[in-house]
Amino acid sequence: MxxxxxxxxxxxxxxxxxxxxxxxxxxxxxxxxxxxxxxxxxxxxxxxxxxxxxxxxxxxxxxxxxxxxxxxxxxxxxxxxxxxxxxxxxxxxxxxxxxxxxxxxxxxxxxxxxxxxxxxxxxxxxxxxxxxxxxxxxxxxxxxxxxxxxxxxxxxxxxxxxTIKSLKHLERLKQVNEYVQINYNQSLKLEQVAEVFNYDPAYFSRFFKKYMGIPFSEYVNTVRLEKAYYQLRDTDMTVLDIAMANGFFSVKSFYNVFKKNYSLSPQQYRQKYFK
Known part of the structure; x- marks a missing residue:
């Protein structure tokens, strides 16, 4: 975001x-x-x-x-x-x-x-x-x-x-976004980010889901996935290296998130669309 x-x-x-x-x-x-x-x-x-x-x-x-x-x-x-x-x-x-x-x-x-x-x-x-x-x-x-x-x-x-419910929250959401954009390749647990912005974790979880329409963890994976997509397309990095570079910390977690969004594994997608 x-x-x-x-x-x-x-x-x-x-x-x-x-x-x-x-x-x-x-x-x-x-x-x-x-x-x-x-x-x-x-x-x-x-x-x-x-x-x-x-x-x-x-x-x-x-x-x-x-x-x-x-x-x-x-x-x-x-x-x-x-x-x-x-x-x-x-x-x-x-x-x-x-x-x-x-x-x-x-x-x-x-x-x-x-x-x-x-x-x-x-x-x-x-x-x-x-x-x-x-x-x-x-x-x-x-x-x-x-x-x-x-x-x-x-x-x-x-x-x-x-009546535009999200307007008054855009500045705080922007701050959260900037934090995720900088730290997407690190461990980004909801509890840790909530503490950074002085939120109770349960409230932060509800707040983010209400105004963004997706859970915080899914949003973080979306940011990571977008970064990984360009590396998959524009570089010869291995799938393992791409996963590690973007905060997934295992090929399996990268594989699961990628396949959920693109219906193919990272390697299958690269072979089909980028070769």
Whole structure:
């Protein structure tokens, strides 16, 4: 779980990009960012997890992730996804300071697709990499059209920021995250981390599960697994060395966590996708 800083594209006050995942079950660990995010699934599937609900995006599906909402994702099938990320300041300027103060957006995958929204997103996806002024202006105008459509059809009232339960806890969660990111390759027992942050272990366990949506031990393994994934992909390190370098302390524990998340052993996954 990490706080992400998002920088806009050159020539735009927001960030546009697409990503593809060719490896099934590729995990993006739990994180949040102040920028809001719109996901548009073009091919395959993308599973997006929030603490209380999970959505499976199929081709043509859209999902809006509001500012500072904790989430993670994985790719059950090879996919292509178009992403629009809007800095909070930009959204507030475009909505007369009403977004995140008076309303949020509630755009989730539906059986009936919004053809008007799909048309706009397809046009933006087609044009956003063209580097000329006229096209840039079109992308900006269509992006504003997307925001207009979201405001008209998919906004929900926000009586108080307290309704976003995780907001007031993000700073403490960020501190816990930074501690885990630094010490992931060490022994990280729940009781030890609770003591570092002056929590009763039982309370810390409930607090973390409530606002992160997963137990603390599972989160630690997610961080370790993400580090190990890149070493499995980018280096010739043995599976034993990768396990030891990332805090698993035995090949068996690394094997069990990896297979639970990827349905293959580390060696099988490396042979199938990285050779």
């Amino acid at each position: 990490k706080h992400e800083m998002i920088s806009p594209n050159k020539d735009y006050p927001f960030k546009l990009f697409s990503f593809t995942s060719r490896n099934p079950d590729r995990l993006i660990s739990t994180h949040w960012h102040e920028s809001a995010e719109l996901l548009y699934c073009l091919k395959g599937n993308l599973e997006v997890r929030f603490p209380q609900v999970t959505y499976l995006l199929e081709p043509g599906d859209t999902l809006f992730i509001n500012s500072n909402i904790i989430h993670s994702s994985r790719s059950p099938l090879p996919n292509e996804v178009f992403v629009m990320q809007f800095p909070l300041k930009f959204l507030q300027e475009m909505t007369q300071n009403q977004y995140n103060d008076q309303f949020l957006f509630n755009l989730i995958p539906l059986k009936e697709k919004d053809e008007q929204l799909q048309t706009l997103l397809n046009q933006i996806f087609k044009d956003y990499q063209v580097n000329d002024l006229a096209t840039n202006l079109l992308v900006k105008s269509r992006t504003l059209a997307v925001l207009s459509l979201l405001t008209e059809k998919y906004s929900i009232p926000l009586a108080t920021k307290k």
